[in-house]
Amino acid sequence: MESPPTSTYFQTVSPAAEAPQPSALPPSTLPQPDPTRKDAGTSPSTDDPKVRPNRKPLLRLELRDLSCSGCRSFLRLLHASTALEDAVDTVLRLLYTGLKTHCIPSTRSVTLTLRAMGGVAYTTGLDIDSDHKEIHLNTSYIAMIPEGRLKEEMLGVIIHEMVHCWQHDGNGTAPGGLIEGIADWVRLKAGYAPPHWKRRADCDWDSGYEKTAYFLEWLEEEHGADIVRSINDGLRGCEYDEDTFWPKCCGKSVHKLWDDYKAHLSGPGEDERA
Template sequence: MAHTSSSTPPPPQSSAVPPSHPFNTEQEDNTSPIERPSQTTLTSKVIPQRKPLLRLELRDLSSEGSRAFLRLIHASKALEQAVDTVLKNLYTGLNVSCIPPTRSVTLVLRDMDGVAYTTGRDIDDDHKEIHINTKYISHISESRQKEEIMGVLVHEMVHCWQHSGFGTAPVGLTEGVADWVRLKAGYAPPHWKRHADCDWDAGYERTGYFLEWLEKEHGEDIVRRINDGLRECKYDADTLWHACCGKSVKHLWGKYQKSLEKSE
C-alpha cells in the first residue's frame, strides 16, 4: 500500500553499508570472486522450488505512467531483480521449503487510487498480482521516477513472498518487513526518516528502520527469523519476539526509542 513517510534519512544504499554488512546485494562489484570479502553472504542467489512466471499487464499504453515505465524500466530484468532481492533478504540460509510456493507474479499498471497493492487471485493465492497506479508514477518527479518505481515494486514483491502467520501478523509488521527489504535494496526514498514517536508496529519505514536496528542488536538474520516464525503458526507476540530476540517487543521498542533520542 501507500508509503506514508517524512524527511531525510541516511541513505540506505548498499555503498553506505559497512563492509562487514552482509546485505550488500545490490552493489556493483567489479572485483574478481577471489577479491570479494567472504562475508557477503547474500550475494548468492536464493532459488525457489519452482521458478515463478513473471508477467506484465499494461492496461493503458497511452497513460503517462505507462509511458514513463516503458521508458525507464527493463520490465523482465526489474521483476527478476525484485524477486531475487526479496528471496535473498528473506530466505538466505533457510531451507528452500521455507519459501512460499508463489507460482506467478503479474505486475499490472493501471489507473486507480493510492500507490500500489498486492493481492492473490481468488481461486489460487499462489498467483499474485501487484497493481501500481499509473497516475502515481506520472506524478513522481522525473529524477526520482525510476528509483521510486523500483522501490514500490520491491516493497510489493515482498508481499508475494513473505509469511504472515496465516494472516494474523500485525499489518504494521508485514508492511515494516516490506519496507525493510526496500531499505536493504537501496531504494529508500529521500524523505524516509527514523521515527519512534509511535508504536513499534506503525508500519512502513517506521517499523522498517526498527527492524534494521534489531539486526545490529540481535543478529543480521533477525528479520529472516521473524519471517520464518510466521510460517507455520499464528502470530503470538510473546512467543515470536522471545524466540527471536529473547525479549518482548515493547522492551525492544523502548530501547530503540532511547537509541534514537541519544543520536538526536
Template sequence: MTQLPKPTSLPPSSSPNTTNANNLQPHEQTQTATTSTAAAFPSPSLNLRITNLTHPGTTLFLSTTNPSITIPRAINNLLRLLYNSPSDPSTHPPPTSSVTLILEDFSGVAYTVGSPTDSNAKEIHFSQSYISHIDRSRLANEIDGVLTHELVHCFQYNGRGNAPGGLIEGIADWVRLRCGLAPPHWKQEVKDNWDAGYQHTAYFLDYLERRFGNGTVRRINEKLRVNRYDERVFWPELFAQDVKSLFADYTRTLKQQGL
C-alpha cells in the same frame, strides 16, 4: 498479457541516492553463495498487463524501467534477504507460482493481492497516476522501490493471517531499505508504537538486525510461517524479551542520537 522472463541470478540493485553502504551488506555477504544456486529458488512466471497504453504513467514506466530486468532482480534480492539461499534449511520460501504486474489508473500507490482461485498466484497493481507524478529525477529509483516492496508481499509469511499489518508492511519496507531504495523523505523518528508500519517499523527491524545479527528479520519471517502470530509469545521466543521492551530500547537509542 505479456509474459516476462523467469528470474535469473542478477546482481543486487543499486541506487544513486544510497547513503548508507551498510544497507547493502546482506547482499554483499550472500551474493557469492547465491549466484550459483539462485535458480533453485521459487521461479514464478512473470506477467505484465497494461490497461491504458497511452496513459502518461505508462509512458514514463516503459521509458525508465525494463520490467524483465527490474522484477527478477528484485525477487532475487528479497529472496536473499528473507531466505538466504536455497540450501539454507532454516528458511522455506513460499510456492509462489506467478506474479502479474498490472498498470492501471487508481488513487493510491500500489497493492498486492492473491488470485481468488489460486493463493500462489499474485497480482501487483501499480497506479499509473502515481507514476506520472513521481519526481523525474528519481523516477526509476521510486518505481524500483515500490516494486520491491510489493514483491515482498508475494513471498513473505503473515503468521497464519494473524500478524499485525504494521509488521507485514515493515518487513516489506525493511527489504526496500536494505536494497538501497529508501526515498529521500524516509527518516528514523520516535513513534509511539513499534508497529506503526512501513518505514517506521522497517527502521525498528533494522535496529534488531544490527543488534542481534544478520538473519534476524529472516528468523522473524520464518517464525511467521511456522506459528500463528501471538505477540505474547512470538517475540520472547525469538529474543527473550517482549516487543515493547525491544522497542523501548530502540527508542532510547534514537533519543540518544537526538532523533
C-alpha cells in the same frame, strides 16, 4: 479509493512532491548466515549467491493503457523483463539466505499490472489460488513523481510489493504493521529508501512501513543479521502470538525492545544519523 480484497496489503508511500535527490542509502552488504542456526548448512553455494525457490515463478506484465504517461515512464526507464526478476532475486536473497528451500512460499506467478486507480500500489492473491499474485501499480501515482526520483521510486514500490508475494504472515494473524515493516525493511536494505524516510519512535512499534523497517534494521544491529529472516520464518505456517514470539526470537517483549529502540534514537549522535 476502491476497496481492496481482504488479503490486500497497501503501500502508502506519500505522493507528496519531493525535490529530486539521489538515493538515500546505498545497498547494504548482506552479512553471513549464522552457522549455529538450525537451518545452517542448507544455504546456497557461495559461488551462487542467488536464492532460488522450488519453482521459478512466471512473471508477467499487464499495461492497461499504453498511452498514459505512467506506462510510458515505466517503459522508458525500466527494463520490464529484468526489473521484476531482479525484484524477486532481491526479496529472496534478503528474506531467505541461509534457509531451506521449503521455507520459501510456493508462489507460482506474479503479474504486475499498471493501471489508473487510487492509492499507490497493492498486492493480492487470486481467490482461486493464492500462489498466483498480482501487483497493481497506480499509473496516476507514477505520473506525479518528480523525474529525478521516478526510476528509484518505481523500483522501490515494486520491491516493497514483491515482498508481499513472498513473505510469511502467520497464516494471516501477524500485525499488518509488521508485514508492512518487513516489506519496507527489504526496500531499505535493497537501497531504495526514499529521501523523506526518517527513523521515528513517537508511535507504536507496529506503525508499519519505514517506522517499523528502521526498528527492524536496529534489531539487526542488536540481535544479529539474521533476525528479520528469523522473524519472517517464525511467521511461517503458524499463528502469531506476541507474548511468545518476541521473547523467543529476541529474548525480550516487543514493547521492551521498542523502549530500547526509543532510548537508542534519543541518544547522542542520532541527529547525524537521521
